[in-house]
Amino acid sequence: MATLASFAVAGSLAVPAVAAPAPIVIAYEGPLTGAQASNGIDMYRGVKLAVDQVNAKGGVLGRKVVLIKADDQANPDLALTVAQQVKDAGAVAVVGPFNSSVGVVNLPFYIANGITPVQMTSTNDTSGEGVTVQPKNSQISPVEVTYMSKSSGCPKVVMLVDPSTYTQGMANRTGAAMVCGDGVPVASIPITEGLSSYTAQVAQALALKPDILYVSTYYPEGSKIAQAITAAKTSKDQPTVDCLMNLANVDPAFVTEAGIPASQRCVFSGIPEAGQMPDASSYVKAYRAKFNATPGVWGTFTYDSANILFAAMTKSGTTTYGPVLKKLLKTKDYAGQTGPITINPDNGNRKNVPVYILKVDKKGTFVIDTAAMAPAVPD
Secondary structure (H helix, E strand, O other): OOOOOOEEEEOOEEEEOOOOOOOEEEEEEEOOOOOOHHHHHHHHHHHHHHHHHHHHOOOEOOEOEEEEEEEOOOOHHHHHHHHHHHHHOOOOEEEOOOOHHHHHHHHHHHHHOOOEEEOOOOOHHHOOOOEOOOOOHHHHHHHHHHHHHHHHOOOOEEEEEOOOHHHHHHHHHHHHHOOOOOOOOOEEEEOOOOOOOOHHHHHHHHHOOOOEEEEEOOHHHHHHHHHHHHHOOOOOOOOOOEEEEOHHHOOHHHHHHHOHHHHOOOEEEEOOOHHHOOOOHHHHHHHHHHHOOOOOOOHHHHHHHHHHHHHHHHHHOOOOHHHHHHHHOOOOOEEEOOEEEOEOOOOOOEOEEOOEEEEEOOOOOEEEOHHHOOOOEEO
């Protein structure tokens, strides 16, 4: 006997009910808890907004998209465990990971298991492992070198460096490029994550009498270093020291922890918050309406990441790794909220990245330093 669950009745005809197609499961992987959670939550919201918008239009390939969270806490020790959880959940793609030290561990796992990564790592060590819309080290470093060379000619640079994958890689690349002119060497002082103060390390750096302090850390450490630089009493023969912090410090929480005066002591290589991105007005409006919050920096990039993923699935007519990746690699002049997006098919990296020199204004907001304007850097 047919049940109501099996048939729909139209007039006198019994018609078999059509089951809804299975949803498409994707994951966001990043630091949703821990010291970098503010970044991770913003990135998750970027993907969530893209998913909700595409579902409101009927989904992808006529199927609803389901988003799952994968919290790696920016900890490489959790990289494979989290990736296995993504696989077990049936995800066909992942936006993330964000931290390079995590990505070098688990991006090969995703690829080996047919899970398409639209990753957010900046180390060049992960080039060719999926695609990314955010800058790589090789695209960020020239902006830093240009800034330091313009401001001080051939300066003596002392670096404070977190030995994590991304931050150490950035320091190595930028440091090598700053050995110029009379061959003044770049000194490097290691920064251990999680210390309560970096006063001793800053004092050690200042004792070398640099022209520029270059800080290659993530923001929890960078904010404490900024406070220590501001508090340091430099000698009369070293009255001023420029400070350049790298992109991993660009986080609203940096200013919250360091305070505005200390944050204004340095400039930053990086990308401004979404509200200042010239193409992100619709994203900012939708984000504020949905989350009742101000969007940060990286959620704009995960939003674009999710949308180029959906476009690739639609164009390939499938969610299968190979065909989807092939279409992702052919992304050209996609009108993203972070600007036009073209992927280099040879390495999966974005060709036209928005990287600038930023400063913190009197309101505590990261803004483009127009006096040190750095253009987007081609791949």
